[in-house]
Amino acid sequence: MVKYRVEITKDDEIRYISHLDYAALMQRAICRAHLPAAYSEGFNPHMKIAFASALAVGVTSDAEYMDMELSEPLDPSVIAERLAPQLPAGVRLKRLKAVEGKHAALMAEVDQAVYSVEVPLQGNAEDAAKAVDAFNAAPEVVYHRVTPKKTREIEVKQYMQGKAALHVAEQSVHLLLHIRITSSGSIKPGEILALLCHNFGLPVQESLAVIHRQALLSKGKTPMELI
Amino acid sequence: MVRLTPDILQAVAKPARYTGQEWNAVHKEHAAMKCTFALSMPDVYEVGMSNLGIKILYEVLNQREDTVAERVYTPWIDMEAEMRTRHLPLFSLESFTEIAAFDFLGFSLQYEMIYTNVLNMLDLAGIPLRTAERGEDMPFVIGGGPCVYNTEPVAEFFDLFVIGEGEEVLSELADAFIAWKEQGRNGGRRGFLRRAAAIAGVYVPSFYQAEYAEDGSFLQWQPLEKEARPLIYKRVIQDMDAVRFTENPVVPYIDIVHNRIMLELFRGCTRGCRFCQAGIAYRPVRERSEEKLRALARQLVDNTGYDEMSLTSLSSADYSHLGELVDQLLADFREEKVSFSLPSLRIDSFSIELAHKMQQVRKSGLTFAPEAGTQRLRDVINKGVTEENLLEAVSAAYRQGWKAVKLYFMMGLPTETDEDIIGIAELAKKVVDRYTAIKGRRGVKVNISVSCFVPKAFTPFQWFGQNSLAEFERKQQLLKAHIRDRSIQFSYHDARVSLLEGALARGDRRLGAVIYEAWKAGAKFDGWTDQFRYEAWTQAFEKCRIDPAFYSERERPLTEPLPWEHTTPGVSREFLLREYQKALQASLTGDCRRSACNACGICPNLGVKIVDWGQANG
Numbered sequence: 001m002v003k004y005r006v007e008i009t010k011d012d013e014i015r016y017i018s019h020l021d022y023a024a025l026m027q028r029a030i031c032r033a034h035l036p037a038a039y040s041e042g043f044n045p046h047m048k049i050a051f052a053s054a055l056a057v058g059v060t061s062d063a064e065y066m067d068m069e070l071s072e073p074l075d076p077s078v079i080a081e082r083l084a085p086q087l088p089a090g091v092r093l094k095r096l097k098a099v100e101g102k103h104a105a106l107m108a109e110v111d112q113a114v115y116s117v118e119v120p121l122q123g124n125a126e127d128a129a130k131a132v133d134a135f136n137a138a139p140e141v142v143y144h145r146v147t148p149k150k151t152r153e154i155e156v157k158q159y160m161q162g163k164a165a166l167h168v169a170e171q172s173v174h175l176l177l178h179i180r181i182t183s184s185g186s187i188k189p190g191e192i193l194a195l196l197c198h199n200f201g202l203p204v205q206e207s208l209a210v211i212h213r214q215a216l217l218s219k220g221k222t223p224m225e226l227i
Numbered sequence: 228m229v230r231l232t233p234d235i236l237q238a239v240a241k242p243a244r245y246t247g248q249e250w251n252a253v254h255k256e257h258a259a260m261k262c263t264f265a266l267s268m269p270d271v272y273e274v275g276m277s278n279l280g281i282k283i284l285y286e287v288l289n290q291r292e293d294t295v296a297e298r299v300y301t302p303w304i305d306m307e308a309e310m311r312t313r314h315l316p317l318f319s320l321e322s323f324t325e326i327a328a329f330d331f332l333g334f335s336l337q338y339e340m341i342y343t344n345v346l347n348m349l350d351l352a353g354i355p356l357r358t359a360e361r362g363e364d365m366p367f368v369i370g371g372g373p374c375v376y377n378t379e380p381v382a383e384f385f386d387l388f389v390i391g392e393g394e395e396v397l398s399e400l401a402d403a404f405i406a407w408k409e410q411g412r413n414g415g416r417r418g419f420l421r422r423a424a425a426i427a428g429v430y431v432p433s434f435y436q437a438e439y440a441e442d443g444s445f446l447q448w449q450p451l452e453k454e455a456r457p458l459i460y461k462r463v464i465q466d467m468d469a470v471r472f473t474e475n476p477v478v479p480y481i482d483i484v485h486n487r488i489m490l491e492l493f494r495g496c497t498r499g500c501r502f503c504q505a506g507i508a509y510r511p512v513r514e515r516s517e518e519k520l521r522a523l524a525r526q527l528v529d530n531t532g533y534d535e536m537s538l539t540s541l542s543s544a545d546y547s548h549l550g551e552l553v554d555q556l557l558a559d560f561r562e563e564k565v566s567f568s569l570p571s572l573r574i575d576s577f578s579i580e581l582a583h584k585m586q587q588v589r590k591s592g593l594t595f596a597p598e599a600g601t602q603r604l605r606d607v608i609n610k611g612v613t614e615e616n617l618l619e620a621v622s623a624a625y626r627q628g629w630k631a632v633k634l635y636f637m638m639g640l641p642t643e644t645d646e647d648i649i650g651i652a653e654l655a656k657k658v659v660d661r662y663t664a665i666k667g668r669r670g671v672k673v674n675i676s677v678s679c680f681v682p683k684a685f686t687p688f689q690w691f692g693q694n695s696l697a698e699f700e701r702k703q704q705l706l707k708a709h710i711r712d713r714s715i716q717f718s719y720h721d722a723r724v725s726l727l728e729g730a731l732a733r734g735d736r737r738l739g740a741v742i743y744e745a746w747k748a749g750a751k752f753d754g755w756t757d758q759f760r761y762e763a764w765t766q767a768f769e770k771c772r773i774d775p776a777f778y779s780e781r782e783r784p785l786t787e788p789l790p791w792e793h794t795t796p797g798v799s800r801e802f803l804l805r806e807y808q809k810a811l812q813a814s815l816t817g818d819c820r821r822s823a824c825n826a827c828g829i830c831p832n833l834g835v836k837i838v839d840w841g842q843a844n845g
């Protein structure tokens with residue numbers, strides 16, 4: 001059994017598919033590429049692939065990571081050559097490496113995600129700056145996460161790695177957010193945007209926001225550098 | 228080109244229904260095309276994408292260098308609201324082109340309860356609903372699929388219908404369209420429709436006018452153009468190995484109803500169940516060869532990456548060499564972990580063995596359709612299954628480890644008595660008891676699902692009066708009262724929907740106004756239980772002063788001309804009459820596939836023959 005790690009994207013074309021659907025499309029791409037995928041034992045064998053932190057629906061990403069096991073060793077360049085043309089619109093293969101030695105599961109290793117948010121300004125730049133400053137200065141900010149079953153109160157500042165960075169260009173607001181991923185949970189970039197709009201008066205057209213994951217890190221390194 | 232901004236897509240459920248770009252979707256430059264098709268099954272993406280017919284026609288048309296076919300499905304309620312408030316027209320999934328800009332818009336009509344969706348989609352596209360109101364720049368609206376064996380209730384909304392299998396006809400229509408266009412659109416819309424009407428299998432409803440008798444029943448057709456042929460026979464593909472099948476089906480990004488490869492083993496079913504329209508509509512039986520199927524299976528797995536394949540047909544277990552085929556497929560795809568399933572199981576132990584072998588397991592549930600509760604009634608409908616067959620089949624299943632059985636029945640069949648209804652409960656009880664006898668303990672779940680019988684055109688029961696609402700509901704309660712075993716779960720259909728379906732299935736052109744009024748009153752997605760709006764329909768019937776019972780509940784005299792007989796699958800009226808008489812006497816008719824021809828008329832009328840690889844001569 002040989003393990004490989006791939007760095008892939010989730011682009012605009014598939015912005016709205018779920019994490020489960022994303023996993024399924026990768027599985028089909030691996031089949032089409034005729035890679036000797038390894039399967040679990042048992043009655044209902046499933047392909048041995050695993051992903052890093054799930055991406056919220058509607059968010060694009062340049063930093064998706066998947067570990068896959070093959071039943072025989074193949075040169076990474078050969079795998080990449082076979083896999084790349086089988087990826088559907090919305091997924092690009094950026095890097096592929098063999099995983100050497102023992103490593104924790106991808107999911108357990110990552111501790112930080114970097115997001116950019118781009119959203120049309122609806123007001124003036126000073127108000128935008130004030131809103132973001134106030135958010136950064138606040139010792140605690142509580143988000144009410146509503147699910148069909150219950151509402152949960154989440155203190156979000158504990159998940160912020162440094163300050164939210166603001167940049168206003170022309171009529172659009174750009175935010176850069178470094179968000180911690182912990183074993184006890186995390187916060188979604190869309191939730192921070194909602195707080196900024198509703199609790200701090202960020203003057204933007206929230207419904208037109210475009211959110212993008214730029215990086216996923218483990219102690220400052222990308223998952224590709226860990227192996 | 229329609230642009231979908233994030234605020235729209237964030238506001239609706241499952242936005243990927245509307246964003247296209249799937250694997251194997253075909254993108255062509257429209258400017259370089261001579262003919263453009265928008266293909267639709269008028270239901271939500273997950274249902275529409277599961278339709279095999281549209282998949283096939285999409286590839287057949289896109290194979291042509293001068294033609295492009297794109298897909299469009301019905302926007303769900305939330306998306307429709309967004310589109311209407313923003314004045315966004317209906318668009319295609321490949322190029323986001325406005326549907327009104329296509330040359331053709333084809334709808335696959337799979338069941339009657341989808342008609343209001345057709346109207347709604349035309350409206351969203353900005354296409355006038357009635358053919359008479361469509362301008363020169365509008366697409367030609369085509370209807371196809373099983374509902375074409377009575378097109379009349381929706382005739383005024385369609386420019387033309389394709390009767391039967393569409394692989395050849397659609398391409399012939401494209402040829403006719405290109406010729407018409409290159410000759411300066413000679414004669415305008417009507418000029419093209421005349422050319423179309425000359426193609427075998429094409430029906431142009433506006434070339435016919437209906438005449439009615441004084442009692443309100445249909446009398447005859449008055450042709451309005453010389454191209455209006457008195458009979459339009461369905462088209463049939465004789466050689467299933469030669470015709471294009473889907474080789475590169477579009478693979479959706481999101482889960483759909485049938486999210487797997489569909490390998491069509493054969494067309495047609497000749498078991499001769501008398502309630503079944505498909506059994507007549509798709510005759511005769513034509514099989515693909517094993518070699519062809521294996522080659523197709525290989526191509527489909529390679530081109531899609533799916534690890535699940537359904538061996539589809541009307542009754543797949545009847546494929547002549549099914550055992551061998553399954554063995555070969557299992558061997559071919561062992562390494563790739565492809566699993567196989569049969570959508571319908573015959574009631575016998577051969578099918579159980581096969582299901583077991585295919586590991587179609589998860590041992591969760593097994594479905595059989597005895598259709599009626601007593602032997603007498605099963606003989607009436609020519610369902611050649613005995614109680615013993617069923618008990619043997621479930622016994623085999625129990626021995627293989629199955630713990631749940633689902634049984635399909637109908638109520639409201641001709642000659643049915645209360646005894647037959649109670650018979651359903653008794654049969655279900657025997658199925659439960661058989662488990663206890665074999666396993667020595669209880670623990671089986673038997674689910675019985677009972678639908679309300681809807682008589683359909685071109686079946687031996689096309690004259691039969693459907694049960695009334697009160698009668699259906701009485702029978703449902705009667706059955707409920709006779710189910711005492713807690714292992715049996717009973718579910719039944721909304722009889723109001725079945726009666727509406729019954730009126731539409733055997734209606735005539737006068738129902739066009741009712742469908743229009745129902746749509747205006749908000750009816751859409753009528754096949755979805757949570758969307759069905761009964762009042763919209765009752766009001767529509769009242770407004771049009773039409774009694775639905777005239778179409779659904781009225782037993783037609785055998786001499787009455789029927790308004791659907793001109794778009795025919797080729798079956799002879801004599802055969803249907805003969806079968807109806809035999810039904811009333813509970814007398815059986817055999818399967819013509821491997822024994823004598825029953826003279827239904829289809830083979831000689833259409834000039835085709837059975838293809839069965841189990842026969843020496845094929």
Ligand code: SF4
Pocket residue numbers: 497510511512819820824825826827828829830831837
């Ligand atoms: S004509 Fe005869 S052989 Fe052909 S489908 Fe009808 S009954 Fe069967």
